[in-house]
Amino acid sequence: MFITCLDLEGVLIPEIWIAIAKYTKIPQLEITTREEPDYDKLMKKRIEILNVNNITLNEIQNIIKKMKPIQGAKKFLEWLHELSEIFILTDSYLEFAKPMVKALGNYGLFCHNLEINEKGKIIDYTLRLQNMKKLTVQKLHELNYVIIAVGDSYNDIAMLKEADFGLLFNPPENVRAEFSQFPSFFEYTELKKKIQEILKS
Amino acid sequence: MFITCLDLEGVLIPEIWIAIAKYTKIPQLEITTREEPDYDKLMKKRIEILNVNNITLNEIQNIIKKMKPIQGAKKFLEWLHELSEIFILTDSYLEFAKPMVKALGNYGLFCHNLEINEKGKIIDYTLRLQNMKKLTVQKLHELNYVIIAVGDSYNDIAMLKEADFGLLFNPPENVRAEFSQFPSFFEYTELKKKIQEILKS
DSSP states (O other), rough: EEEEEEOOOOBBBHHHHHHHHHTTGGGGOOOOOTTTTOOOHHHHHHHHHHHTTTTTTTHHHHHHHHHHTTTTTTHHHHHHHHHHHHEEEEEHHHHHHHHHHHHHHHOOOEEEEEEETSSSEEEEEEESSSSSHHHHHHHHHHHOOEEEEEOOOOHHHHHHSSSSSEESSSSOHHHHHTTTTTTTOOOHHHHHHHHHHHHHH | EEEEOOBBBBBOOOOOHHHHHHHOOGGGGGGGTTTOOOOHHHHHHHHHHHTTOOOOOHHHHHHHOOOOOTTHHHHHHHHHHHHSSEEEEEEEEHHHHHOOOHHHOOOOEEEEEEEETTTTTTEEEEOTTTHHHHHHHHHHHHHOOOEEEEEOHHHHHHHHHSEEEEEEEOOOOHHHTTTTSOOEESSHHHHHHHHHHHHOO
């Protein structure tokens, strides 16, 4: 039996922080691990910027509600769910990811979570687990599943390596070049063909 | 972070084989592990009865499509999904369980599967894993989740023991008496209260 583990941002929906930066008109929120490689510093900075600007979780969730999945994502998942169990593995937070996952069709979600105070302010974040994506695939393996994993960036590579079949979707050129052992796809139709081939093998 | 693992038959939907027996008017299909404690013999007998009567998977899936979830199950799951990730763990088969899980709201599904021949006949079954329910809870534990498990019968007990909080829903009297360490609930409203209490603890 197959499980397909998919990254969320970049694979099924656009980047959430980019959307927040755009809607709030705070370009500082566009910073990513490219500009600030230390994830903890990056997240603390983001939380600080939100709080300086009095942006609550509720406002962010309203922005996320306006976001649209990448065109074709929902239909792709419906197609895939006929052939394989689907889990979405994201390094984002429950409070951000869940509304999007529901809009995509309510698949199983593995993620982290935020700490919210009584005023609805985001005060901290909690990583449920270090190396969450890789370890999730490992545990699903131990439950006797064959795993296909789909990601787009550095934080997906350990998951792709752990899976039986690792696939890149819409990777930036540097990720594609560095990890050329994983085939790259740029359209759901191509990705479908590859998955169909795997399922038949 | 919480995951609630729920058994399917008896907890969210009626027993599938009972429904098949009723619709096909083959009372022999009502046999359960009470009459035939050897599960392998039981399943082989069921498959034989289906094939003697020329009942294909397709026909069974049409029967399953007519089945209704237990009253209140869908709303209970919607309520629960706001507070906890939900996985459905069943010793039934993908081909039987998936249509019901979709009707319930598309939650993550862990199950076994059937072997179907080119004529659509069920020819065998495959247990993905022995002790699947218990092991699934164990692996989810290792992913740093707190687990609530809800079941109704003997095949759920190992899962209930492995979980942080094991709850019985609609158990038969003998199961309730034998495993009185697990609180029993007979209405979703009672079960909701208990889960709310756990989530707040």
